[in-house]
Structure formats: C-alpha cells, structure tokens
Amino acid sequence: MEITATDSIEQQLVEMAAILGLDKPVSKEVLQAAVDDSTYAHNLLVCRGQPEFMEHLIANPPRMDESADLGTFSTVTLLGRAAGSLARWAKTGFSTVSEETYHKRLMACNVCPNLKIPPKNQQSLYARAGADIKERTVCSMCGCVVKVKALRTSDTCSAPHPNRAGFNRWDAPLQLEE
Ligand code: SF4
Structure with missing residues (x-):
C-alpha cells in the first residue's frame, strides 16, 4: 500500500499518543506545539501517568503561528520527520x-x-x-x-x-x- 503524506502525519499522531500513554491520537496542534516547543514536549513526557496534568496539557497546547501552512506536502513531511526525530530523542530520555x-x-x-x-x-x-x-x-x-x-x-x-x-x-x- 502506498504511504501518503496524510498517512504519515496520521501515523505520527498515533505514535506520539503511544509514547505519551494515551489511547487516542493527539491533535495536530499538540504535535505542532511539541515540535516547536521543547519545554511543552518535556512537560508532556514528565506527565505520563498523571491524567489530570496530561489532560490539561493536551487540551491547551501553546498557540502556533497562525500563518503557518499545514496543508502542503513538504510541511507535513517536515513535521513528520521532526516528530519522528522527537520520538527517537524521547526514547533516549532527551539525552x-x-x-x-x-x-x-x-x-x-x-x-x-x-x-x-x-x-x-x-x-x-x-x-x-x-x-x-x-x-x-x-x-x-x-x-x-x-x-x-x-x-x-x-x-x-x-x-x-x-x-x-x-x-x-x-x-x-x-x-x-x-
Ligand atoms: S554533516 Fe551530515 S548532518 Fe551535517 S549538514 Fe552534512 S549531511 Fe547534514
């Protein structure tokens, strides 16, 4: 089956949820914020297993630049790569x-x-x-x-x-x- 840009980004949303111990994919806004803001990404990771804090962080990602275009293939691909890199880095404990x-x-x-x-x-x-x-x-x-x-x-x-x-x-x- 051909992997499309959409598949790629959806897969990253699922993978990020898995890393955080969530049972449903994170939103694109959460993924975007985690890629943009390493403090937010760090806070997400340290709140694994603490549902109240996690719920708050997931519901309130820092606002992204509204001029950004999430709809182009290249941007989606870059986000996917960034999320993949972030996921690999998370597995090392951000070392x-x-x-x-x-x-x-x-x-x-x-x-x-x-x-x-x-x-x-x-x-x-x-x-x-x-x-x-x-x-x-x-x-x-x-x-x-x-x-x-x-x-x-x-x-x-x-x-x-x-x-x-x-x-x-x-x-x-x-x-x-x-
Ligand atoms: S040295 Fe490697 S990582 Fe650095 S710019 Fe060249 S190809 Fe990229």
Missing part, C-alpha cells in the same frame, strides 16, 4: 551529546555541501524551529536544523565521509536514518 561532540558535529556540518539556507516557502516553519533563515542552517539530506540535530544522541548524519569509507561526516559509522 544530549557532550559539548565536545556537539562542536565537532557542528564543525563538520559547517563545511558540508549539504548545509543550506532554508527554502523560501518553508522559512516560517524553520524560523519556528529556531533556524536562522538567512544562514546555512538546515541539512538538505534530512530537513533538520543542524544546531538541534547535532545535540541529540539519537540523531546521526546520513552523508558518507568524503575520506573515510564506512563513516559519515560526523566521523561515526555510517548508517541510514530510520
């Missing part, structure tokens, strides 16, 4: 790499030809994700904001290292992202 590793990763990204300025039609989305929309801040291979991606232990670079066979540009064993 982050050491400062040394973080800087090494960012230095590799800074000299990588895949690092791009966010595309014009997605700048609103990327601005909300914390990217400087006038600078090369986004990895064109995965669509992630590298300053966020590089911090997470659960994320990896999927580009082959130019000089080391079997390794990626972050100097880690090369593997495909889920």
Whole structure:
C-alpha cells in the first residue's frame, strides 16, 4: 500500500499518543506545539501517568503561528520527520551529546555541501524551529536544523565521509536514518 503524506502525519499522531500513554491520537496542534516547543514536549513526557496534568496539557497546547501552512506536502513531511526525530530523542530520555561532540558535529556540518539556507516557502516553519533563515542552517539530506540535530544522541548524519569509507561526516559509522 502506498504511504501518503496524510498517512504519515496520521501515523505520527498515533505514535506520539503511544509514547505519551494515551489511547487516542493527539491533535495536530499538540504535535505542532511539541515540535516547536521543547519545554511543552518535556512537560508532556514528565506527565505520563498523571491524567489530570496530561489532560490539561493536551487540551491547551501553546498557540502556533497562525500563518503557518499545514496543508502542503513538504510541511507535513517536515513535521513528520521532526516528530519522528522527537520520538527517537524521547526514547533516549532527551539525552544530549557532550559539548565536545556537539562542536565537532557542528564543525563538520559547517563545511558540508549539504548545509543550506532554508527554502523560501518553508522559512516560517524553520524560523519556528529556531533556524536562522538567512544562514546555512538546515541539512538538505534530512530537513533538520543542524544546531538541534547535532545535540541529540539519537540523531546521526546520513552523508558518507568524503575520506573515510564506512563513516559519515560526523566521523561515526555510517548508517541510514530510520
Ligand atoms: S548532518 Fe551530515 S549531511 Fe547534514 S549538514 Fe551535517 S554533516 Fe552534512
């Protein structure tokens, strides 16, 4: 069966509900807010098993930018990817790499030809994700904001290292992202 953009976003809503221990999918507004606002995402996770708090958080996601367009394929795809990344990060307990590793990763990204300025039609989305929309801040291979991606232990670079066979540009064993 062909997976459509709609299937993808619906699946992410279900998966996020599963992570939070809920018995029905979260709303797009909750998913959007969790992607945009790591404090909200953190609060959701720490309130698992506390129905009163969880109910309040689910019913009151922080308001998103109303000019955002959730209807385009690219935006839905990006949200799906962001939610997938968030889910993987949640499974690690929001663990982050050491400062040394973080800087090494960012230095590799800074000299990588895949690092791009966010595309014009997605700048609103990327601005909300914390990217400087006038600078090369986004990895064109995965669509992630590298300053966020590089911090997470659960994320990896999927580009082959130019000089080391079997390794990626972050100097880690090369593997495909889920
Ligand atoms: S994550 Fe990898 S492919 Fe993406 S910009 Fe950084 S080094 Fe390049």
